[in-house]
Amino acid sequence: MPRAGAPILTxxxxxxxxxxxxxxxxxxxxxxxxxxxxxxxxxLLFSGGKDSIALTRLAEKxxxxxxxxxxxxxxxxxxxxxxxxxxxxxxxxxxxEKLIVRKVEDTIRTRGLHEPxxxxxxxNPLQTYTLLDVIEEFEFDACxxxxxxxxxxxRAKERIFSVRDDFGQWDPKRQRPELWxxxxxxxxxxxxxxxxPISNWTELDVWNYIQRENIKLPDIYFAHERQCVxxxxxxxxxxxxxxxxxxxxxxxxxxxxxxxxxDSTCTAAVESGAASIDDIIQDxxxxxxxxxxxxxxxxxxxxxxxxxRKRNGYF
Amino acid sequence: xxxxxxxxCGSVDDGKSTLIGRLLYDSDSVSLDVLATLEKKRTAxxxxxxxxxxxxxxxxxxxxxxxTIDVAHKYFTTPRRKFIITDAPGHVQYxxxxxxxxxNADLAIVLVDARQGVIEQTRRxxxxxSLLGIKHFVLAVNKLxxxxxxxAVFERIVxxxxxxxxxxxxxxxxxxxxxxxxxxxxxxxxxQIAWYQGPSLLEHLESVPATIDANPNEPRFQVQYVIRxxxxxxPDYRGYAGRIQSGTYRAGDKVRIWxxxxxxxxxxxEVNQQPVAAAVAPQGVILRLRDDIDISRGDTVVPLAAxxxxxxxxxxxxxxxxxxxxxxGRKLLVQHHAAVVKASVTAILQKxxxxxxxxxxxxxxxxxxxxxxxxxxxxxxxxxxxxQNRVTGAxxxxxxxxxxxxxxxxxxxxxxxxxxxxxxxxxxFSI
Numbered sequence: 001m002p003r004a005g006a007p008i009l010t011x012x013x014x015x016x017x018x019x020x021x022x023x024x025x026x027x028x029x030x031x032x033x034x035x036x037x038x039x040x041x042x043x044l045l046f047s048g049g050k051d052s053i054a055l056t057r058l059a060e061k062x063x064x065x066x067x068x069x070x071x072x073x074x075x076x077x078x079x080x081x082x083x084x085x086x087x088x089x090x091x092x093x094x095x096x097e098k099l100i101v102r103k104v105e106d107t108i109r110t111r112g113l114h115e116p117x118x119x120x121x122x123x124n125p126l127q128t129y130t131l132l133d134v135i136e137e138f139e140f141d142a143c144x145x146x147x148x149x150x151x152x153x154x155r156a157k158e159r160i161f162s163v164r165d166d167f168g169q170w171d172p173k174r175q176r177p178e179l180w181x182x183x184x185x186x187x188x189x190x191x192x193x194x195x196x197p198i199s200n201w202t203e204l205d206v207w208n209y210i211q212r213e214n215i216k217l218p219d220i221y222f223a224h225e226r227q228c229v230x231x232x233x234x235x236x237x238x239x240x241x242x243x244x245x246x247x248x249x250x251x252x253x254x255x256x257x258x259x260x261x262x263d264s265t266c267t268a269a270v271e272s273g274a275a276s277i278d279d280i281i282q283d284x285x286x287x288x289x290x291x292x293x294x295x296x297x298x299x300x301x302x303x304x305x306x307x308x309r310k311r312n313g314y315f
Numbered sequence: 316x317x318x319x320x321x322x323x324c325g326s327v328d329d330g331k332s333t334l335i336g337r338l339l340y341d342s343d344s345v346s347l348d349v350l351a352t353l354e355k356k357r358t359a360x361x362x363x364x365x366x367x368x369x370x371x372x373x374x375x376x377x378x379x380x381x382x383t384i385d386v387a388h389k390y391f392t393t394p395r396r397k398f399i400i401t402d403a404p405g406h407v408q409y410x411x412x413x414x415x416x417x418x419n420a421d422l423a424i425v426l427v428d429a430r431q432g433v434i435e436q437t438r439r440x441x442x443x444x445s446l447l448g449i450k451h452f453v454l455a456v457n458k459l460x461x462x463x464x465x466x467a468v469f470e471r472i473v474x475x476x477x478x479x480x481x482x483x484x485x486x487x488x489x490x491x492x493x494x495x496x497x498x499x500x501x502x503x504x505x506x507q508i509a510w511y512q513g514p515s516l517l518e519h520l521e522s523v524p525a526t527i528d529a530n531p532n533e534p535r536f537q538v539q540y541v542i543r544x545x546x547x548x549x550p551d552y553r554g555y556a557g558r559i560q561s562g563t564y565r566a567g568d569k570v571r572i573w574x575x576x577x578x579x580x581x582x583x584x585e586v587n588q589q590p591v592a593a594a595v596a597p598q599g600v601i602l603r604l605r606d607d608i609d610i611s612r613g614d615t616v617v618p619l620a621a622x623x624x625x626x627x628x629x630x631x632x633x634x635x636x637x638x639x640x641x642x643x644g645r646k647l648l649v650q651h652h653a654a655v656v657k658a659s660v661t662a663i664l665q666k667x668x669x670x671x672x673x674x675x676x677x678x679x680x681x682x683x684x685x686x687x688x689x690x691x692x693x694x695x696x697x698x699x700x701x702x703q704n705r706v707t708g709a710x711x712x713x714x715x716x717x718x719x720x721x722x723x724x725x726x727x728x729x730x731x732x733x734x735x736x737x738x739x740x741x742x743x744f745s746i
Contacts, residue, residue: 001555015595016563016594016595016598017592018527018595018597018598019317020316020317020396020397022316022598023317023318023527023597025599026319026558026597026598027597029558029599030539030558030597030599031598033539033540033556033557034653036539036541037539037540037612037653060555060587061587061599062599063540063542063556064555064587064588065542065544065549065552065588066543066544066554067544068543069540088680149388149390150389150390156387156388156389157385157386157387157388163718175385176719176720177411177412177414177415177636177720177723178415178720179414179415179418179709179711179720180418180419180705180709181419181558181652181706182650182651182652182709182710182711184650184711184713184718184720186713186718187718188717188718191718199388200388200390200399202390202392204392205397205524221362255636268338287659
């Protein structure tokens with residue numbers, strides 16, 4: 001063995017150095033190509049959020065100059081901010097890829113579901129029905145999602161290829177062992193697989209990647225003035241027509257940004273002056289409140305909120 | 316900044332979850348809201364310290380039983396490195412989870428309770444980690460506070476472990492005395508353990524060399540997906556997309572396609588639609604080849620100078636992961652990354668006792684057993700021995716009916732000359 005610091009490859013060209021983002025990227029590209037190689041009818045679940053936008057960049061790296069071997073599928077709660085919908089449409093158009101949109105309100109109507117009530121009526125739990133319907137409609141055998149293991153404790157144990165039964169249910173005790181980088185996507189009729197190529201990325205990794213790749217994001221990720229409702233917890237919720245407010249609610253105008261993008265009735269904004277990706281990364285390095293803790297009302301309802309929803313077929 | 320993946324081995328009783336919690340906590344990787352939840356728990360249970368183990372025990376059943384069942388992943392970053400922690404359970408019935416966790420790790424932290432010393436479990440974890448090809452080991456002697464920070468206790472445990480390390484020929488073992496509960500030598504060096512001059516656990520994790528390439532001298536590339544846009548602008552484009560599994564590929568390299576044996580030249584290597592002169596493992600690339608030959612998913616492209624074994628029969632070490640035992644004659648599928656072939660386990664040769672490291676004759680493999688077997692495949696595989704290449708030496712066995720993953724497989728011998736002959740029962744197992 002040469003001593004540390006001694007030149008090893010004197011006659012060779014400069015060695016190629018792969019930093020941690022290169023390695024995370026390589027892992028994600030490998031996973032996306034495994035989906036293309038193993039499944040007949042995959043789909044990429046696209047929320048319009050930064051994680052799924054980063055996934056489309058990874059898909060470009062995996063498949064260009066070819067087309068994506070899957071459509072983008074958006075489960076639209078109808079509670080999204082308009083900026084997100086506009087961004088979704090223009091991104092799909094500029095990629096030249098097929099976009100399938102299915103609306104939760106249609107599912108509510110056709111299945112006779114109960115529209116959630118209350119002051120902040122979240123359609124997040126109902127997305128599961130729409131998702132299962134769209135899987136059945138197009139017979140998708142694999143759905144790629146942008147979930148990350150660092151988001152939540154139950155996610156920390158999720159496989160990269162996660163097999164779901166007919167009802168989309170996840171059974172944490174019956175997960176397949178996932179060895180090396182070998183992904184087993186073999187399924188029986190009725191089952192399908194959820195695939196999470198950026199499982200090993202953290203929120204900061206995603207932002208570092210967005211910065212490095214110069215990826216465009218919807219404006220609501222950056223600081224802007226917005227009319228917000230102050231929740232009893234002190235969190236801020238962007239004002240929208242989907243909230244059922246009354247006289248006791250305090251409406252304020254604040255400089256905010258969103259850390260995650262979901263159903264606007266349950267995704268809180270955070271006060272921030274961060275107007276660029278650099279600012280956001282600085283914010284994150286200093287910020288000590290986790291992404292879900294800061295912004296997700298539904299996970300705060302119970303300590304096992306996510307695990308329960310995943311068992312029932314959630315993403 | 317680079318990346319290090321490590322696994323923590325040990326049981327809850329050794330304080331494994333507390334150790335991980337301490338690493339996250341002292342490296343400022345825990346967010347305020349999570350800290351608030353811990354604090355609430357502390358007040359509710361009337362404890363003096365927050366329970367750091369709660370940072371890792373994720374699932375409901377685990378919280379109820381107070382044990383870690385499945386493999387969990389945790390992430391933290393220091394200015395030097397990004398770390399991926401795989402937290403695998405310690406009990407013998409979870410050997411398969413430990414094997415799963417170790418398969419992707421560069422380093423293993425083997426946790427020992429200072430009051431217990433080296434026990435059977437320590438030997439088992441070390442064997443499994445070493446079997447899965449982990450090169451760097453940390454012997455973390457925990458709960459030193461409970462033995463009065465006694466140097467003699469530490470030295471005795473280190474000496475005991477040395478015997479294990481020698482038996483398994485471990486090249487790199489670093490022993491660190493610590494107390495996860497009080498934070499001694501986890502992130503910060505301990506004042507209580509003045510007799511210890513070495514690095515804290517985190518200092519060591521930040522400086523140990525991370526393995527990136529499974530075998531720089533033997534390039535391997537397997538086709539995952541063929542890209543054919545068939546558009547007006549690119550009517551004839553054909554690109555072979557895949558991951559470089561080991562080594563370096565250069566444009567202009569003469570290559571052979573396996574298992575067909577056909578020869579061609581790499582005209583171009585594309586990364587993100589740009590041609591590059593060279594690419595290395597584990598980059599994802601597209602290879603453009605000079606000749607229009609039949610190549611599909613699962614085929615391997617190697618430079619003429621490289622020497623893969625292309626075989627239809629080989630011996631392997633399995634960790635059996637299914638409830639239903641394996642018996643000789645079983646038909647199943649070998650998934651060797653992108654290549655999936657029908658196969659049969661023709662013989663079960665030995666079972667390895669994971670506590671004594673000795674092998675004995677057996678005719679079946681039960682859940683969590685480590686066995687040496689012989690496998691025949693319907694089509695040739697481009698196989699390397701696992702000790703030569705941690706990527707291309709690895710495969711899984713899959714049930715062709717249910718699709719379940721049945722076993723982790725490590726290719727042990729591809730040359731019939733080295734196949735197991737009549738094996739005396741007491742032959743020590745070697746990997």
